[in-house]
Amino acid sequence: MLDAILQNLPYLLGGFLTNLQLAAFALAGGLFLGILVGLGRISKRPWVYYPVTLYVNFLRNIPLILVIFWFYFVMPILVGRTMDPFVSAAVSFIVFEATYFGEILRAGFQSISKDLVSAAYSTGLTYRQTATHILVPIAFRRMLPSMITQSIITFQDTSLAYVIGLQEMVRRTTIVDSIEVRSVQLYSFVAILFFIICFIGSRISMHYEEKSRKAKVL
Amino acid sequence: MIEIKNVSKWFGDFQVLADVDEVVQRGQKIVICGPSGSGKSTLLRCINGLEPYQKGEIVVDGVSLSDPKTNLYKLREKLGMVFQRFELYPHMTVMRNITLAPIKVRKKSRQAAEKKAMELLERVGIPDKAGAFPANLSGGQQQRVAIARALAMEPACMMFDEPTSALDPEMIQEVLEVMIGLAKEGMTMLVVTHEMGFAREVADEIIFMDEGRIVERGRGDDFFKYPKSQRTKDFLGQILK
Numbered sequence: 278m279l280d281a282i283l284q285n286l287p288y289l290l291g292g293f294l295t296n297l298q299l300a301a302f303a304l305a306g307g308l309f310l311g312i313l314v315g316l317g318r319i320s321k322r323p324w325v326y327y328p329v330t331l332y333v334n335f336l337r338n339i340p341l342i343l344v345i346f347w348f349y350f351v352m353p354i355l356v357g358r359t360m361d362p363f364v365s366a367a368v369s370f371i372v373f374e375a376t377y378f379g380e381i382l383r384a385g386f387q388s389i390s391k392d393l394v395s396a397a398y399s400t401g402l403t404y405r406q407t408a409t410h411i412l413v414p415i416a417f418r419r420m421l422p423s424m425i426t427q428s429i430i431t432f433q434d435t436s437l438a439y440v441i442g443l444q445e446m447v448r449r450t451t452i453v454d455s456i457e458v459r460s461v462q463l464y465s466f467v468a469i470l471f472f473i474i475c476f477i478g479s480r481i482s483m484h485y486e487e488k489s490r491k492a493k494v495l
Numbered sequence: 496m497i498e499i500k501n502v503s504k505w506f507g508d509f510q511v512l513a514d515v516d517e518v519v520q521r522g523q524k525i526v527i528c529g530p531s532g533s534g535k536s537t538l539l540r541c542i543n544g545l546e547p548y549q550k551g552e553i554v555v556d557g558v559s560l561s562d563p564k565t566n567l568y569k570l571r572e573k574l575g576m577v578f579q580r581f582e583l584y585p586h587m588t589v590m591r592n593i594t595l596a597p598i599k600v601r602k603k604s605r606q607a608a609e610k611k612a613m614e615l616l617e618r619v620g621i622p623d624k625a626g627a628f629p630a631n632l633s634g635g636q637q638q639r640v641a642i643a644r645a646l647a648m649e650p651a652c653m654m655f656d657e658p659t660s661a662l663d664p665e666m667i668q669e670v671l672e673v674m675i676g677l678a679k680e681g682m683t684m685l686v687v688t689h690e691m692g693f694a695r696e697v698a699d700e701i702i703f704m705d706e707g708r709i710v711e712r713g714r715g716d717d718f719f720k721y722p723k724s725q726r727t728k729d730f731l732g733q734i735l736k
Contacts, residue, residue, distance in 0.1 A: 395545050396582035396641075400596035400648050401572035410595060414586050 281459035282466050289453065292446035293470055299366055299445065300432040306371030307431065308424075311378025312413055318383040333376045342437050345369045349441040366438040374431050381423045385416025418489070425482035429475045436471075446470070496521045496652060496683055497542060502551035504534075504541060504707075511537045512548065513707040519652070524684040526694040529704035530730060535687040538704075539654045542685070543574050556651065572600060575645030579657040581637040583629035583644070589616070590625045593644045601648070608647070615643035619673050635666030642673055652683040659690055689734050695719065703727045 282289065317329030336344065348369040353359045389412060397407040417424070439448035446467055454463050497519040504512040511534045519525055527535045540546040542553055544560050544567040553560045555570055583592050593615060594608040603611075616622045619639035621632075629637055638658055645653060655674065659667045671693050678684055678697040688694065694701050694715075701718045703711040703726075711718075711727045719735070722728045 390580070390582065392578045392580060393582045393584070395540070395543075396576065396578055396644075397584070398545060398568075399543055399571055399574065399576035400644065401568055401600040402596055403568050403600075406599050410599065411584055415584075418586055 278462060281453065281457040281463055285449075285453045285457070289446060289449055289466070292444060292449035295363070295443065295445040296432070296435045299363065299370065299435040299438060299443075300428075302367040303370035303374050303431050303435065304428055306367070307374030307378050310371060310375035311382055314375050314379025315382030315386055315416070316408060316412070318379060319386050329379075333379060336373055336376045337380070341369075341373055341434055342440060344373050345437060345441060348372075362438065362441045362443040365441060366435075366443050370431065370435070370438075374427070377427050378424065381420050381427060382413075382416050384423075385420040386412055388419055389415055421489070422482045422486040425478060425485065429478040429482075432478070433471060433475060496523075496556060497685070498552075498554040499538075499542070500552045500554070502538075502541065502548050502553060504537060504546070504548040504550075511707050512541070514551070515707070515709055517702070517709065519683060519685060521651070521683055522681050523699045524678050524682075524697045525686070525700050525702060526698040527685070527687045527702045527704060528689055528691075528694070528730070528734075529702075529710075533704040534707040535704050536656050539576070539656050539685065539687060543571055543576055543654065568600075572648055573651045575648060575650035575653040577638070577641050577645055577653070577655045577658050579661050581629070581634070581641045581661075583637055583640055585629055587628075588625070589621075589627050589629070589632070589640050592629070592640060593647045596644070597647050612643070612647060615646050616640075618646075618676075619643050620669070633666060634662045635669045638662065638666075638670045639673055642670075642677075646677075652685065653677065655684070655686040655688065657687050657689075659688065691719065691731075691735060703730065705730070 314329055314333060317325050318333065320326045320329070345366060349360065349362065349365045352365065352368075394407060394411065397411045402410070436445060436447040438445055439451070442448070450463050450467050454460050457463070497517075499515055499517040502512055502515045503510065515534075515538060517525075527538070529535055537546060541548045541560075542555065544565075556573060558565055558570055560567070560570070583589075584595070587595065590609060590612055593612040594603075594605065597603045597608040597611065598605060613622060613625065616625055619642055621636055621639055624632060624636060624640070629640070632640065642653075642658075658674070659670050662670065667690070671690060674684075674686070674693065675697060684697075686693070686698075698715065701713055701715070702709050703718075703722075703724075705726050711722065711724050713722070719731060722731055
C-alpha cells in the first residue's frame with residue numbers, strides 16, 4: 278500500500294528538499310529585510326516611515342499566492358528576461374515574509390522602554406550600534422515564539438510555489454499521482470512530512486515560550 | 496562646562512521648559528528638585544541631546560547642541576547619565592553592560608575594557624556580580640552597575656535623573672554613598688533628586704524648578720532654612736515633612 282511512494286521516493290524527497298531550500302532563503306532574507314522593515318516602522322523620519330508602512334500594509338493585504346504570481350509574470354516584463362521559478366519564488370517569499378517579520382519585530386522594538394534606548398545613546402553608542410546590540414537582540418528574544426510560529430507558516434506556504442511550476446513536493450506529488458493514481462497514499466505522505474517538520478517547530482516555539490516565562494530575564 | 500542659555504521647550508502646546516538659564520562649572524555639583532512635571536528630567540535629556548529644544552542654546556564644553564554640525568554621539572561621550580529605572584541591558588551580563596560602549600565607541604580592547612570595568616565594580620562595591628544578569632540583582636545593585644556603566648566612558652560630567660526614587664528605602668543609602676564618593680573626587684554632577692540630605696551634603700547649588708522655570712536657587716542650608724518663594728516653601732514643607 279506504499280508502493281507509489283516507495284517507487285518514487287527519491288523524486289518526492291527531492292521535491293521536499295526544494296521546499297526546505299525555499300524556506301531557508303525565505304527565512305534568511307525575510308528576517309534580514311524584516312529587521313529593516315521593523316526599524317523603519319518605528320522610525321521618526323517621515324521619509325522612512327511612510328514608504329515602509331505603505332509597503333507593509335500593501336503586502337499584508339494581498340494573498341501570498343498573488344505575490345508569487347505577480348513576481349513570476351510581471352518581473353520578466355520589467356527585467357526583460359524570464360525568471361527561474363525558484364528565484365522568482367524566493368524573491369516573492371522574502372518580500373512577503375519581511376512584512377510579517379517586520380511587524381513582529383516592530384512590536385518587540387516598541388516593548389523596549391524609551392529610557393533604555395536613551396541609556397544606550399547616553400554612553401555614546403550610535404543609532405546603528407544601538408540597533409545592532411540593544412534593539413534587535415532584545416526584540417528577537419522577546420518575540421522568539423512568534424517568530425518561530427511565523428517561520429512554520431512560511432515553511433508550509435512554500436508549497437504554494439507549485440502554481441508557478443516550481444518542482445517542489447506538492448507539484449511532484451501531483452505529477453506522480455497523475456501517473457500512478459494513488460491520491461490517498463501520496464497526499465497523506467506529503468501531509469505527514471509537513472506535519473513532522475511543523476510539529477517539531479511548534480514544540481521548539483513552546484519550549485522557548487516556557488523558558489522565557491520562567492527565566493524572566495527580559 | 497555646561498551653559499544653558501534661555502532654553503525653552505514645548506511638547507505640542509505644552510511648555511515644559513521656560514527660559515531656563517544655568518551655568519555649570521567644572522567640578523560643580525548641582526542638585527535640581529521640584530514637583531513632578533516641572534521639567535527637571537526634560538532639562539537633563541536636553542543637555543544630553545536626547546530631546547530637542549525650540550528656543551535658546553545649550554553649550555557643552557564649548558560645543559553648541561543647536562548647531563546642526565554638532566556630532567551628538569561624540570558629545571554624549573562626555574556626559575554620563577543614570578536613570579530612575581536603571582535601564583541596564585537585560586540580555587547582557589553586568590560585565591557586558593559596562594564594557595559595551597568602551598569597546599564599540601572607544602574601540603578599547605576587550606581586555607582593557609574588562610580591567611577597567613572590574614575597577615569600577617570594585618569601586619561601587621559589587622565586584623562579585625560581574626557575571627550576573629541584571630534581573631538577578633537588587634535595585635540598589637542595578638543602579639550601582641548603571642553608575643559604573645556611565646563611568647566606564649570616563650565622562651567629564653555625570654547626570655542623575657532621580658537615581659534613588661525607584662529604590663526600596665534600604666537600598667537608597669548604598670547608591671547615595673557611591674554618589675557622594677564621586678562628588679568628593681571632584682566629579683562635575685547634575686543631580687535631579689529629592690534626597691535633601693544628599694543635596695545638603697554635596698550640592699554647591701540647589702535649584703528649585705516648577706512649571707518649567709527655575710523658581711529659586713540657593714546654597715546648602717540657606718536654601719532649606721530661608722526659602723524665598725512661597726512655592727519653594729510649600730514644596731520643601733511637603734518633602735521634608
